[in-house]
Amino acid sequence: xxxxxxxxxxxxxxxxxKCPQIAAWVESIGRACSDFAYEIVDLANWSLPMNxxxxxxxxxxxxxAHTRAWxxxxxxxxxxxxxxxxxxxxxxxxxxxxxxxxxQEWKDKPAMIVTYGGHxxxxxxxxxxxxxxxxxxxxxxTTPALALPDDVIRQGASLDPDRDFLxxxxxxxxxxxxxxxxLAGRESIPSRMRRRWKAALxxxx
Numbered sequence: 001x002x003x004x005x006x007x008x009x010x011x012x013x014x015x016x017x018k019c020p021q022i023a024a025w026v027e028s029i030g031r032a033c034s035d036f037a038y039e040i041v042d043l044a045n046w047s048l049p050m051n052x053x054x055x056x057x058x059x060x061x062x063x064x065a066h067t068r069a070w071x072x073x074x075x076x077x078x079x080x081x082x083x084x085x086x087x088x089x090x091x092x093x094x095x096x097x098x099x100x101x102x103x104q105e106w107k108d109k110p111a112m113i114v115t116y117g118g119h120x121x122x123x124x125x126x127x128x129x130x131x132x133x134x135x136x137x138x139x140x141x142t143t144p145a146l147a148l149p150d151d152v153i154r155q156g157a158s159l160d161p162d163r164d165f166l167x168x169x170x171x172x173x174x175x176x177x178x179x180x181x182x183l184a185g186r187e188s189i190p191s192r193m194r195r196r197w198k199a200a201l202x203x204x205x
Contacts, residue, residue, distance in 0.1 A: 011084025
């Protein structure tokens with residue numbers, strides 16, 4: 001049986017970012033609790049200029065080679081994991097732009113959201129969940145929020161994910177289990193109801 005492919009999409013391209021280190025840590029937890037094929041996607045490597053497609057993404061009539069390549073990349077994924085910082089209480093524009101380049105490719109895609117920041121990123125997670133729910137993505141209920149230590153943010157201290165995110169590791173593992181249950185078709189009825197209820201709240205809130 002062909003292995004499922006999980007894309008971990010990094011939501012930051014900012015200089016001095018912690019996203020690659022955090023995404024690698026998240027990926028390591030996923031690998032430890034599943035046998036899926038994982039790939040980290042760095043948006044810094046994807047040139048996706050804003051507003052350069054003449055048509056709306058919902059129609060899927062892409063004229064730009066980079067948009068078609070991005071579409072193909074997302075299509076091959078059985079699920080996606082967004083790993084993103086919180087900037088000024090929201091998620092980065094680079095991630096919103098990457099999402100907005102496509103439409104149908106996101107529909108019914110199982111997804112997981114992992115945020116990080118000085119406050120863990122819960123507000124940006126709510127924003128991202130609202131967008132994902134509106135695109136009919138199937139976002140798992142558990143949303144890990146990784147709190148960055150103040151000295152890492154303000155003094156440039158080294159980040160040690162195993163130490164600094166120790167309290168959040170069970171939540172990351174739980175989110176991956178929920179994602180695996182979706183992909184394996186063994187999501188329980190209560191879990192499915194919680195996920196759909198959370199999606200409905202995200203859209204109307």
